[in-house]
Amino acid sequence: MYNQISLWDYLPDTNNPTLENQVNKKTIISTDGEVILYPNFFSFKESNHLFSDLYSGVNWKQETIYFFGKQMPIPRLTAWYGDEGKSYTYSGIEQYPEPWNPTLKSIKSKIEEIAQVSFNSVLINLYRDGKDSVSWHSDNEPELGKNPIIASVSLGATRRFSLRHKHSKTHKIDIDLTSGSLLLMQGETQHFWQHQIAKTAKEIQPRINLTFRIIH
Numbered sequence: 318m319y320n321q322i323s324l325w326d327y328l329p330d331t332n333n334p335t336l337e338n339q340v341n342k343k344t345i346i347s348t349d350g351e352v353i354l355y356p357n358f359f360s361f362k363e364s365n366h367l368f369s370d371l372y373s374g375v376n377w378k379q380e381t382i383y384f385f386g387k388q389m390p391i392p393r394l395t396a397w398y399g400d401e402g403k404s405y406t407y408s409g410i411e412q413y414p415e416p417w418n419p420t421l422k423s424i425k426s427k428i429e430e431i432a433q434v435s436f437n438s439v440l441i442n443l444y445r446d447g448k449d450s451v452s453w454h455s456d457n458e459p460e461l462g463k464n465p466i467i468a469s470v471s472l473g474a475t476r477r478f479s480l481r482h483k484h485s486k487t488h489k490i491d492i493d494l495t496s497g498s499l500l501l502m503q504g505e506t507q508h509f510w511q512h513q514i515a516k517t518a519k520e521i522q523p524r525i526n527l528t529f530r531i532i533h
């Protein structure tokens with residue numbers, strides 16, 4: 318089964334004045350987890366502003382992984398921000414996040430209104446061009462708890478985000494994540510689905526992705 322999400326599918330509920338109902342939303346997955354897309358969560362202008370602010374203001378790092386006994390750079394730049402004391406383990410090393418800055422705080426409070434939870438950390442990825450990517454994985458690190466809610470904000474170039482079911486890998490869903498979109502992954506999603514951002518041969522501008530998380 319293969320689904321391409323169409324832009325014509327988004328329908329706001331104009332009768333209900335809460336933020337949740339003022340923004341367009343589309344359910345991407347409702348079986349074995351829940352994935353919801355808010356395609357225009359931040360306006361074009363707001364997204365451009367946030368992108369340039371983060372592009373120059375984030376303390377980007379080039380992390381490495383061991384692959385067949387060799388240390389290799391991961392194909393993107395990353396940064397962690399969050400509440401003090403909320404450490405996470407990366408490549409077997411315990412790391413501490415950088416403190417929230419005003420831009421990150423403003424994004425966080427807007428998505429918390431929709432997600433109805435408080436996030437205490439954010440992983441930020443910078444995909445410099447089409448060669449940068451993240452391979453198939455689930456966000457299932459133990460510190461995220463059993464059924465994590467993950468709020469993913471995209472800024473800059475559009476990249477294709479793919480989801481595939483762990484037990485039937487031909488069941489695949491592709492979404493082109495545009496600048497200003499918010500994707501919520503919740504419930505049992507990380508148990509049953511993997512996701513990736515594949516490399517692309519297209520000439521492509523940089524993209525920033527922020528995944529807000531709750532570290533226990």
Ligand SMILES: O=C(O)CCC(=O)C(=O)O
Nearest residue numbers: 440442451478514526528
């Ligand atoms: O860039 C994205 O949209 C996804 C990033 C991601 O899956 C991750 O960092 O865990």
Ligand SMILES: [Mn+2]
Nearest residue numbers: 454455456512
């Ligand atoms: Mn992920």
